[in-house]
Amino acid sequence: MPLGDQALIRSAQRLWQHAGPRAALAWLCVYLSVIVTGQNFNTAYLGFGWQLIPWDILSHDPIRSVWYLHVQPPLWNLLLGGSARVSPFSDRLTLQVIMALCGIAVAWLAAVLARRLGLSRRWSVIVALIASLHPEVFKGAFEPTYELATAALLLLTLIAVADLTRQENTRRSLIILSVAVTTTAMTRSLYHPVWVLVIVAFGLWLMRKRIHWKTTLIVLSIPLIVMGGWMLKNQALYGRATMSSWFGMNLQRAVIPVLPRADLEEMYAKGQISEIAMIGPFGNYDLYADAMPDCSPEYGHRSVVEPMRTTDEWSPNFNYQCFLPVFDQAGEDAMNVIREHPEAWLEGRLWSLRTTIAVATIPEESKSIVMRSLDKIFSIARLDFGGVLSTKGWGTPIYGQLEAKTDFGLLLIPMYLLIGWIGLWQIVQRLRRRALHRHAAVYLVGSFTVVFTVLVGAIAELGEQSRFRTMVDPIVTVMVLALITPSAQRFYRRLHSHSSQARAVGK
Secondary structure, X not given: OOHHHXXXXXXXXXXXXXXXXXHHHHHHHHHHHHHHOOOOOOOHHHHHOOOOOOHHHHOOOHHHHHHOOOOOOOHHHHHHHHHHHHOOOOHHHHHHHHHHHHHHHHHHHHHHHHHHOOOOHHHHHHHHHHHHHOHHHHHHHHOOOOHHHXXXXXXXXXXXXXXXXXXXXHHHHHHXXXXXXXXXXXXXXXXXXXXXXXXXXXXXXXOOOOOOHHHHHHHHHHHHHHHHXXXXXXXXXXXXXXXXXXXXXXXXXHHHHHOOHHHHHHHHHOOOOOHHHHHOOOOOHHHHHOOOOOOOOOOOOHHHHOOEOOOOOOOEOOOOOOHHHHHHHHHHHHHHHHHHOHHHHHHHHHXXXXXXXXXXXXXXXXXXXXXXXXXXXXXHHOOEEEEEXXXXXXXXXXXXXXXXXXXXXXXXXXXXXXXXXXXXXHHHHHHOOOOOOOOHHHHHHHHHHHHHHHHHHHHHOOOOHHHHHHHHHHHHHHHHHHHHHHHHHHHHHHHHHHHHHHHHHHO
């Protein structure tokens, strides 16, 4: 056998000794079995996805389309559109491969994180599969949305933090950490630059005695140049230095539907809110045109010129440039409502927090018996409980009805509370100068990320919280199981030891 082939075989054997490849291969086998048993890749999102530039434009001219993008950070649009543009295969097949690779990455990285948190190779694989085959997460592999990719980036972030605490190639780990959080923010607008800078600063503080000032400069320059550059681009083109331009309308959607109609009409009569608030959030531009000054797009590219999508006649193109003043006015109206009726804002936030543990019905409706079986297993494990999301008393029920039936994963509540408490406890221990958990840094960053995701998602959104949760479900699952598995193993060994002693005495 040639020496090159022998070296390749040895490299493959060494790689196979790690938990990551084993978890990834197991995940891929389940993924293929789901496809074989009837689960199709759904590309419907390409036709109406609010976060995407209209697909017929993006897939044919991804570079200029993303240049004129203002409603979202650029990376997901660039990845999907660029891949479709250069791939010789169909859009469906191309994007299906991309999403499968995202799922493989989640399984692999979850196993790596579990190993970093002290689990054995076998248990790391098991935990990674639990985290990545959870149907709430797994369903992301069958549609071109960015939750699964974001979950992989968050896992990579915690792995980089774990490597810092192991003091393995500190400079490389800091750069990986900086790149991971910056890429996350450039993919998903929920992860604000503040989240990025807090984690990067924490990493630099951890390694403050081991790094040169040049390393600090390099690590800080990555988010500052990349995120700052995108915000400067938006400032130059649109006069708004933002990562995402539709925050104002998101905020309107988060609070105004909760306000009783009579109170909304009273504020409108007093001139405290504009007609935009009366029309409602995220409608076609024609609904707002008469309430706004005349507008003509400044640039000639289709991504900012066309108010509607050609791929779906009912779906607006929110990247249409004339939406920008509408978004701004919606934000002003929302702030006025919050100041005038803080109780409506608070009610919306409590409703959003409940929605965080709502469970999607998509997996149980799958044609694949494997997917449906997974959903049944996890439904039992999550302690799913049937209930309703009620909007009685609201001025504008967001589902078009007063109640929507759904299941709630009750086990998710203690899992998420545990992670939040662990992070807080590590801070308290640090302030008291007490001994910290050996993986305290990982749990601090993980807890901060989970709390940030849940609270920011609840503060600025209404009805999207369970989708936000799927991005952090894998890291919560890995961290919780890494905490309880060793204790369970010790309990089992003690129980087994007592049983053996009892049998010996009986003899």
